[in-house]
Amino acid sequence: MYSILKCICGTKIEEQNQIGTISSAMNYLSLPGQTASTNKPRVQVALAPKHGLMDWIRKTSNTPNLSGANGKILTITEEELAKHNTKTDCWSAISGHVYNITPYLDYHPGGVDEIMKGAGIDATALFQEVHSWVNFASMLEKCLVGRLVTSKKEIPSNKSKPVINRLRFEFRQPTSKSLTCFIYTSCFSLARESIFVNIENSKKILVLVYIDGFVHTIAIELLEFITNNFDVRISSNNRSQIEIDLNKQTDQMWKSIGKFLPNHLSIVAIHDFEPIYFTATLIQRTPETHDTDWYTFSLPSHLFMFPPVGYHVRLRQANEGLIVVKPYTVVRSLNNEGNSSSESIVELLIKHYPDGGMTSILRKLLIGDTIEMSSYEGTFDVHRIDACETLILVAAGTGLTPMMRILNYAISQINIGKNINVFLLFFNKTAKDILCREKLDTISKQYKFTTHHILSQPEPEWTGETGYIKGELLRRLLPPLPQKDNETHRLVCICGPKPFTTLATDLFKENKYNENHLHLFLA
Ligand SMILES: Cc1cc2nc3c(=O)[nH]c(=O)nc-3n(C[C@H](O)[C@H](O)[C@H](O)COP(=O)(O)OP(=O)(O)OC[C@H]3O[C@@H](n4cnc5c(N)ncnc54)[C@H](O)[C@@H]3O)c2cc1C
Ligand code: HEM
Structure with missing residues (x-):
């Protein structure tokens, strides 16, 4: 006979059903719909000299307080918050905390105009939509003015x-x-x-x-x-x-399970879930191209995680007192599934930026060093490929990373007899920037995938496609969309820098594709 355990918790246990399951009286919960991620183009803003991330870190660590409230934590109403909405006096609330962001405006990598959209208001949703991974609490610690108290009454919604x-x-x-x-x-x-x-x-x-x-x-x-x-x-x-x-x-x-x-x-x-962090250990780093490396991390044995195809994890590490967090797509993952003789690993393919906040940390990691990694996030449904006859993958630079596992999944489907025509359009600056070229060319040959490398700054000897993504290229390199496509037979996956993804999306739409055909990999 099994012994069934009850849980001890601070609240009263309301109900125990016939098989001994303990559940609260509220078995059902209504939740609002998921926040849509933004499709806004990446805002390319050249920051003034000495206004990079490291300069901001230096400024905050050298100044006792930047809030203008002498370090006192005030209680702030929405009316008070709304008064501070100019570039010379700018407050913004994120997750219940009000910050005086005036000193940060010129350091904002997305530009002053973008961050001013959050001036004088509760900018939590706006902030999360654009960059949920940015660690505002740590970056703006010295700018904290107080806590926001909301006066608005909840308006009951009739929407189901x-x-x-x-x-x-x-x-x-x-x-x-x-x-x-x-x-x-x-x-x-x-x-x-x-x-x-x-x-x-x-x-x-x-x-x-x-x-x-x-x-x-x-x-x-x-x-x-x-x-x-x-x-x-x-x-x-x-x-x-x-x-x-x-x-x-x-x-x-045990007499009870715990609390x-x-x-x-x-x-x-x-989209709103604050991920769980654990410690991952770098066990291997292998160069892929002149500026991009494979990072293999082993996961702790107390963890069970299989990141789905197209999902990403976050890496988090302190850099000179500031916590830097960045998302990276999982390109390969192996789980030991209880076999302690083999390790669970996650492989990432990461391009380095000489002054990048996270990539400069990663570059310095030695084999055996650790970093914080998060549980996974993402929205891609790999089973969309099951019903797909034509799979079109459009990637730029490290935008290839989700496509690698998508290709593997498509191959697994082809191997069980599915007929999927795969097209990969891969955009890079030069031939030496092309990631996984050998592997892509090998599987393309083996599985009759159509792969086009398109270079914007080709070397003189390059004989392949050149230029940027444009409608003419899509019409020439891809099979025309059937007049009566039933929208489940063709899937287009797009991943790259935001302006690329936005442009590619517009071009597909101009060519009669609709939302149901497209999956965009965004933050
Ligand atoms: C969902 C998702 C998945 C991702 N997956 C991958 C992946 O698999 N592999 C990968 O390599 N990357 C991936 N990225 C990108 C990654 O998250 C980081 O953005 C990237 O590694 C750069 O981070 P960093 O902190 O090193 O650089 P940052 O500090 O963000 O800077 C990057 C570069 O841009 C410059 N820069 C930044 N802002 C400005 C500005 N306003 N003006 C002028 N220059 C500026 C910096 O100087 C630096 O050279 C992904 C991003 C997302 C959203
Ligand atoms: C609330 C209004 C804000 C808006 C509308 C906004 C908008 C943006 C936009 C559009 C970008 C460029 C995103 C991209 O290229 O992918 C960006 C980048 C960035 N913003 Fe903001 N921002 C806001 C507030 C803030 C605040 C308060 C902070 C600091 C705590 C901040 C820190 C950053 C950082 C660090 C980046 C670079 C992110 C990266 O490359 O990973 N932003 N922001």
Whole structure:
């Protein structure tokens, strides 16, 4: 007989169902729709000399306070905030904190006009839409004026909101040495990519389940210590059920499971989810081109994570007192799946910028050094390829990174008999900038993919396509869109710098493609 454990938590446990699952009275939650990411072009702003990131770090570390409030933390109403909306007196609120951003305006890499859109208002949504990874709290620490108090009453919306089923779960003790966590979801086609598990300090278990654009969290501080050996699986007879086998450090029956942590049973849209960080170790770095390297990181053994195709992780590291965070697409990932003799790894392909905030840190990393890496983020649904007859990949520079796993997935589909015509248009400056050229050319030959390298600054000996992306090129290099395309047979994936992605999108739309044909890889 299994012993079924109850959870201790600060709040009253409202309900216990017939199989012993403990769930709160609120099983269902209505949530607003996911915030759409912006399609705005990248704003190229030349910062004035001595106004780079490092200059800002120096300025903030040499000045005790930049808020104008002498370090006092004030309570600020929206009316007060609205008064500070000029370039010489500019406040902005992000995530409930009001900052005097006047001294930062000229250091803003997106330009003064862009950041002024957040002047005198609660700019949280605007900020998150453009660059959710930017660590404003650390960068603007010295500019903190106070906390924002909102006076607006919630206006009830008549719009129907999606109803999202909260996870249900229970723990069972098959023996005094082990523990199994059963998680019941509403998704009947769970994949291992939907599940992220982290065991922190052998005491806290954190499970993230990614379902339909939302991240569901189970976060429990366990009663006693467990080992880092655990097994995660999707139940073989019920694809909506997750089972996690845990091993106790001491051989004893537990009377309860422990206590819920504050984020337990939270449901957050992927776009708004604050990712979980863990320590990754650099185990290999191999040059790919003159300015781009492969980085192989090994993941800690207390982690279970399979980043889905087209998803990215964030890297985070302190640089001279400032925390720098940047997203990178996972190009390859291997998980040891409980086999402790092999390592779980994540491979990234990263282009270096001589004065880049993150890439200059990465360049200095030695084998064996560690960096903080996050749980994954993204919106690409790889199963769109399953129904696809023509797959068009349009990449510029490091925009190739999501395409590498997409190509591998397309190959796996072709190998099981699917007929997919693959076209890759890869834009670079020069031939020496082309990433993974040999591999691309080999698989193109083997699987009859059509690959075009297009160079904007070709070497004299280059005989291939030249120039920038334009409508004429798309019409010439790609098969025409069938008159009655039913919109599921053709998929165009676009990734590159924002102006490239925006231009490519416009050009496809001018050529009769619609939103349903396109997937844009954006932050
Ligand atoms: C979803 C996503 C996935 C990504 N995946 C990858 C990937 O797989 N591989 C990869 O290499 N990159 C990827 N990137 C880009 C990556 O996140 C970083 O932006 C990139 O590595 C540069 O970061 P950095 O901190 O080193 O440079 P930054 O400090 O941001 O600077 C980059 C360069 O631009 C210059 N610069 C910045 N702002 C200005 C300005 N206003 N005026 C003039 N010059 C300026 C800097 O001086 C530097 O030379 C991805 C980005 C996103 C959004
Ligand atoms: C609230 C209004 C703001 C708007 C509308 C805005 C807009 C932008 C835009 C359009 C870019 C260029 C993005 C790109 O090229 O991909 C950018 C970059 C940047 N902004 Fe802002 N910004 C705002 C506030 C801030 C604040 C308050 C900070 C500082 C804490 C900040 C820090 C940065 C940084 C560091 C970058 C470079 C990001 C990168 O390349 O990864 N921004 N911003």
